[in-house]
Amino acid sequence: QSALTQPASVSGSPGQSITISCTGTTSDIGAYNYVSWHQQYPGKAPKLIIYEVANRPSGISDRFSGSKSGNTASLTISGLQAEDEADYYCSSFRSNGNWVFGGGTKLTVL
Amino acid sequence: EVQLVESGGGLVQPGGSVRLSCVVSGFTFSNYWMSWVRQAPGKGLEWLTNIEGDGSRISYVDSVKGRFTISRDNAKNSLYLQMNYLKSEDTAVYYCARDNIWARDFWGQGTLVTVSS
Numbered sequence: 409q410s411a412l413t414q415p416a417s418v419s420g421s422p423g424q425s426i427t428i429s430c431t432g433t434t435s436d437i438g439a440y441n442y443v444s445w446h447q448q449y450p451g452k453a454p455k456l457i458i459y460e461v462a463n464r465p466s467g468i469s470d471r472f473s474g475s476k477s478g479n480t481a482s483l484t485i486s487g488l489q490a491e492d493e494a495d496y497y498c499s500s501f502r503s504n505g506n507w508v509f510g511g512g513t514k515l516t517v518l
Numbered sequence: 519e520v521q522l523v524e525s526g527g528g529l530v531q532p533g534g535s536v537r538l539s540c541v542v543s544g545f546t547f548s549n550y551w552m553s554w555v556r557q558a559p560g561k562g563l564e565w566l567t568n569i570e571g572d573g574s575r576i577s578y579v580d581s582v583k584g585r586f587t588i589s590r591d592n593a594k595n596s597l598y599l600q601m602n603y604l605k606s607e608d609t610a611v612y613y614c615a616r617d618n619i620w621a622r623d624f625w626g627q628g629t630l631v632t633v634s635s
């Protein structure tokens with residue numbers, strides 16, 4: 409059961425916007441609007457930042473936004489800040505009833 | 519305040535067994551699906567299994583099917599993961615997480631399982 413495909417790393421300067429892609433298949437991202445994104449700092453537990461493709465939990469900055477087109481979901485972070493430097497993981501429901509994560513993307517704020 | 523606290527990790531020999539526990543508070547445990555997710559050292563997240571609020575439905579990823587068993591005791595607000603026939607590649611931090619809004623919205627701090635002789 410293959411993971412969703414994310415770029416290993418992305419980078420951006422403070423104030424800029426970056427986008428992280430997450431590519432799946434017609435059995436997961438393409439089939440359901442159940443894509444979520446998590447932020448993880450080293451040595452810490454993941455934190456949910458986007459659910460159901462584009463929704464933000466309470467307390468999450470509106471600088472984080474999500475979208476989906478076909479089999480690919482995207483996380484955009486606008487107005488980059490130093491505190492955004494972390495690992496980001498996408499996740500999706502699959503037609504076999506399981507959940508799957510992406511391989512993770514390391515965001516570096518230059 | 520929602521809290522999830524895992525325990526039970528440690529050093530285990532290959533082929534051995536271990537049972538992880540996750541005690542939760544701050545929400546009505548029986549109303550939620552719960553998941554176990556692991557993260558090998560320096561690697562990404564891997565969803566392993568989840569269980570419905572009343573325990574009636576369970577799913578597993580193929581890599582642990584037949585070796586790992588998820589269960590829960592709603593009276594004790596506790597989630598469990600019985601791990602048998604452990605391999606070195608099972609070495610990871612194991613997280614319990616609450617399933618909600620089609621995502622894992624709250625996570626524990628994780629417990630490290632090291633499989634080594």
